[in-house]
Amino acid sequence: MRWGMVIDLKRCIGCYGCQLSCKAEHGTPPGVFYARVLKREEGAYPTAQQLFLPVLCNHCEDAPCVEACPTGASFKWEDGIVDIDHDLCVGCRACMMACPYSNRYFNDAPQSYFEQGATEYEKARSARHPANVVMKCNFCRDRVRDGKPPACVANCPTVARTFGDLDDPQSEVSRLIKTRGGFTLHPELGTKPSVYYLPP
Amino acid sequence: MSASRAKYDQLIQDLRSELRPQREWGEGRGVFLVIGHFVVGVAAGTWLFGLLFGLREALALAFVLAAAGGAFHLAFLGRPLRALNMVRRVKTSWISRGFLGLAAFLVGAPLYLITESRAGYVLALLGMLVMMGYMGFVYTASKGIPFWSTPLHPVLYIAYALRGGIAGVLLSLVITNRLPEDPRLLLGLWILLTAAVAVLFVIELYGALTGGNPAARSSAHALLGGRLALSFYGGTLALGLVVPALFVWAGYAGQLSAGVMAAIGVASALGDFFMKYSTIRAGVHLPVWLSRA
Numbered sequence: 001m002r003w004g005m006v007i008d009l010k011r012c013i014g015c016y017g018c019q020l021s022c023k024a025e026h027g028t029p030p031g032v033f034y035a036r037v038l039k040r041e042e043g044a045y046p047t048a049q050q051l052f053l054p055v056l057c058n059h060c061e062d063a064p065c066v067e068a069c070p071t072g073a074s075f076k077w078e079d080g081i082v083d084i085d086h087d088l089c090v091g092c093r094a095c096m097m098a099c100p101y102s103n104r105y106f107n108d109a110p111q112s113y114f115e116q117g118a119t120e121y122e123k124a125r126s127a128r129h130p131a132n133v134v135m136k137c138n139f140c141r142d143r144v145r146d147g148k149p150p151a152c153v154a155n156c157p158t159v160a161r162t163f164g165d166l167d168d169p170q171s172e173v174s175r176l177i178k179t180r181g182g183f184t185l186h187p188e189l190g191t192k193p194s195v196y197y198l199p200p
Numbered sequence: 201m202s203a204s205r206a207k208y209d210q211l212i213q214d215l216r217s218e219l220r221p222q223r224e225w226g227e228g229r230g231v232f233l234v235i236g237h238f239v240v241g242v243a244a245g246t247w248l249f250g251l252l253f254g255l256r257e258a259l260a261l262a263f264v265l266a267a268a269g270g271a272f273h274l275a276f277l278g279r280p281l282r283a284l285n286m287v288r289r290v291k292t293s294w295i296s297r298g299f300l301g302l303a304a305f306l307v308g309a310p311l312y313l314i315t316e317s318r319a320g321y322v323l324a325l326l327g328m329l330v331m332m333g334y335m336g337f338v339y340t341a342s343k344g345i346p347f348w349s350t351p352l353h354p355v356l357y358i359a360y361a362l363r364g365g366i367a368g369v370l371l372s373l374v375i376t377n378r379l380p381e382d383p384r385l386l387l388g389l390w391i392l393l394t395a396a397v398a399v400l401f402v403i404e405l406y407g408a409l410t411g412g413n414p415a416a417r418s419s420a421h422a423l424l425g426g427r428l429a430l431s432f433y434g435g436t437l438a439l440g441l442v443v444p445a446l447f448v449w450a451g452y453a454g455q456l457s458a459g460v461m462a463a464i465g466v467a468s469a470l471g472d473f474f475m476k477y478s479t480i481r482a483g484v485h486l487p488v489w490l491s492r493a
Contacts, residue, residue, distance in 0.1 A: 088285050102485045
């Protein structure tokens with residue numbers, strides 16, 4: 001069993017729904033983005049086009065962040081999800097330097113989105129986000145354990161994201177990767193990401 | 201605008217840019233890490249040359265520097281009270297190995313200085329070897345920062361540590377008001393190690409500029425003509441190379457006075473600090489976009 005995600009770049013319309021639903025699900029503080037959408041413009045009028053690249057932790061099979069972590073705070077579950085034990089993290093940020101995909105964030109102080117102070121929702125979520133440790137996406141492991149897909153997958157309005165078992169050749173993710181030529185980011189680094197993209 | 205708001209805006213701006221500069225090591229509290237790496241490297245080199253030349257004052261200075269370096273490392277951590285957790289991943293993490301090496305040195309060095317025991321000697325020697333090399337390997341393991349992630353980086357850091365060791369020996373002699381028995385040997389070593397550092401650094405810069413990786417190229421440009429040019433040219437080249445070279449020349453030409461030794465030691469060490477500071481600050485994250493994406 002190895003959880004993985006396939007993102008269809010042809011379907012992605014850059015609505016930031018994944019980013020917002022992730023924020024809503026996890027209540028991450030300002031400056032911490034488990035899911036993001038990169039936007040780029042290419043070409044010139046009349047053939048200019050916008051390109052979108054949704055990014056998140058790649059949950060690499062050979063995760064350099066796990067190797068670099070001196071405490072074991074960054075670790076892999078048996079289902080392939082790379083996670084952080086915030087109680088072990090010392091905040092050295094070596095994992096942030098080791099991650100080739102820039103998908104880790106250091107939460108350096110308790111923060112709120114509003115000048116008036118933390119809302120009730122932020123207070124309720126803040127226990128999950130201790131200060132002075134590194135944070136990242138964990139494929140919404142709590143939801144996955146309950147049989148639900150990650151929030152970004154469930155809330156994508158164009159169904160650009162598919163979640164499933166990469167080890168199962170019959171799964172939808174395996175089929176999409178095989179039939180549509182799924183590729184990963186920076187395959188030359190040998191990290192074997194679990195997030196695949198389908199060409200636009 | 202509050203500091204946290206400014207930091208947030210900076211992060212958003214960084215996340216939007218194709219080549220995102222790393223800010224965690226080297227900015228804000230990250231400066232403590234740079235100082236820690238610099239001081240620990242000098243400590244290791246000073247211990248080595250202290251042993252070679254039989255200078256107890258250099259050994260004592262190395263211990264003080266290593267202790268200070270450890271304190272700077274702790275000051276950098278987000279959760280310093282959990283530092284003991286860093287012994288858990290010796291098999292894969294160079295930070296973990298460095299932590300153990302520094303701990304071994306901090307136990308072994310005073311043991312050797314006070315009792316001259318073999319156990320203290322071996323512990324301190326092992327710790328010193330790890331302290332010299334681990335920082336370079338930490339940077340090499342940083343796959344997200346191509347400018348650092350080269351096999352040359354550990355060699356460069358070892359060369360820095362050795363050059364810093366000569367500076368440490370000179371300073372320890374000044375502090376104890378002694379003159380070296382053979383000043384030309386020390387100055388000759390300084391010249392040799394400085395040449396080695398310069399050649400290694402030029403090779404690394406050349407590799408970054410011609411290797412085809414846009415992030416590494418951007419780092420090299422930041423050093424040579426961008427946001428870090430002042431600390432590179434002023435700190436690393438002028439203060440760390442030209443000034444001590446003039447004093448070394450003066451030492452060769454005349455007598456090596458305490459003032460000249462102090463000037464060489466301080467300028468050389470400051471140059472090494474700026475070299476580390478500017479190369480760490482120059483780190484740029486690997487761009488995420490691919491031509492296929």
